Amino acid sequence: MALESRVHARKLVEWAKDKPEVVVFSADLTSSTEVDLFRDTYPDRFYSFGMTEQNMMSFAGGMAREGFTPFVHTFAVFLYRRALDQIEMSIAYPNLPVRIFGFLPGITTPGGATHQAIDDIAIMRAIPNMTVIETGDATEVESVFDAIQPIRGPVYVRQLRGDIPRLFDPAEPLQVGKARILSRGSDIALFSSGICTEEALKVTSILREAGVSVYHVHVNTLKPFNAHEVIEITSKVKYGVITFENHTIIGGLGSAVAEAIAEAGLGKRLIRIGLRDTFAHGGSKTYLMKYYGLDALALVRGVEQLLDIHIEIDEHDLQATVQQPIRSASKAEDL
């Protein structure tokens, strides 16, 4: 599987070319949020705010009121923790078309608890008028711009940066509110999001070989949540549902699926895989995914639990399925 680099950086420059109303804001993380290329290409449409996230959010609301579309960039963790009131009152209440791009979701940063956005979806999802998107690969990172363009209101995009796999066909762009069906099956429904979809893909074929039929769905729109899709798929499977997310199990994908199942009265079992009501700490993505039970093996254990079976897979088997080259250009420590 090929990795592609700086997808957000390149696509934003190309996409915003003929959109003079698009202005880009940065809170002293211009290279880190991949808007350096935009800054250098359209210096007149780039605004630097230093570490004034609260001010930056309110300012974005002000500009949006006058017909501009601010694309606010920072690390996911800083926007909803440091500037939540400003997002709610200066942007979301007036339903203004501000695009808020949060980078380094969950444990994708070695920066530790201060840098890891582990509850952003729970919080942003609770805000009225807010649309919440999480991208899962290069195709989604580049197609999210067109996908959210018609939305007349604020959008939060939990975005990926750096070297990103391309899991989905570029001819199938991200569509708001439409999940991707990656495999059909009749035993369990698996809803995964963000980087967990790539992780899940490492085991779904192995599970199939082990005789477990998985209905695997990649979810990119957390709000408005397409409960209808979840209900339809869940009602087709025999044993139950697994959700798999790079986020706390409280308030994110797992909760959204639980709400949908409960409201429909389906009574299916649900196993939520994610951070188990804990903060994380600094370390590599691979280490953190294993330590906090967010890796492919954790998914296998979840399937075992749901089906009450034992599957002959260990870490060694999964190693063999990892096909992606690790490029030297990946610098996880570059904050």
Added chain:
Amino acid sequence: MQAISTTWHEHTKRVAHGIRRRVLDFTIRNNGGYLSQACSAAEILATLYTRVMRIGESCASRIPPPFPGVPSRTNPNYFSGAAYNGPYKPELDRFFISPVHCALALYALLVEVGRMDAQGLEMFNKDGSTVEMIGAEHSPGHELMAGSLGQALSQAAGIALARRLKGHTGRNWVFMSDGEFWIGQTWEAVETLVFYKLDTVGVYIDANGQSADGAIETVMEIGSIKERLAAFGARVFEVDGHDVEALAAPAELPPDGRPLFVVARTNPCQGIPLLEERRPRLHYVRFKDEAEKQRYREFLMMMNGGIHGA
């Protein structure tokens, strides 16, 4: 309306007096209210609306319409209270009130300057009304969500930058309270205004030295707002906030690249000396007993020129 022979400041002073009179009347009938804010802000608001700001006639209904529901993709009926401040035009000024706990004083002003019917004041804090106790953007004279204090200045800065990009010449006036200069975001906004040279932004600060807990200097000392702002690179004037000519003067200077701040030193008991007895707790006036209320009633009668009622 004032006689043709009167000067602008006589008219402005009369408007300021009218704000105090109407808010006092309301406070008595409501058995409580944000009275000290009207006392300190009366001349500032009156000077802005009658002298400083270039705004058009109100485009709103003289009687405030009922609550239209909150803004959303599915609500086409939402409206802005800014329509009371006239149309949006490139050459016209805009007004943004930040401490919307002063909403009652602003509503009283809108009545005094003929932008809202006196009936609008009677809707204050009534269920289903837009004349809300703490103003929202659908409330008469309001344009922003500012009730969580310290957010309006950044929003106004964003509006000012956008207007500059669009070639607008109108200025952007923000009314603030001194308590907001405790807030980190206020200083972030000042940095931004200075950095982006947003000199179309003019800020009037009602420096009444009061906050919800009492005197600002005892709650959290902030020292000289003027010196702090100057150190940030802003253009600052400190004036007597009850002197309408002194208030108007800084706005007449041509912009010089720096955001303009006018620190208006005010007295929260100005015009209603009875309030002095309530120091240091002036944030919200609730009468202790009937006897106290009666004294305020008698004072109101005096303000009205011996006539009962407003």
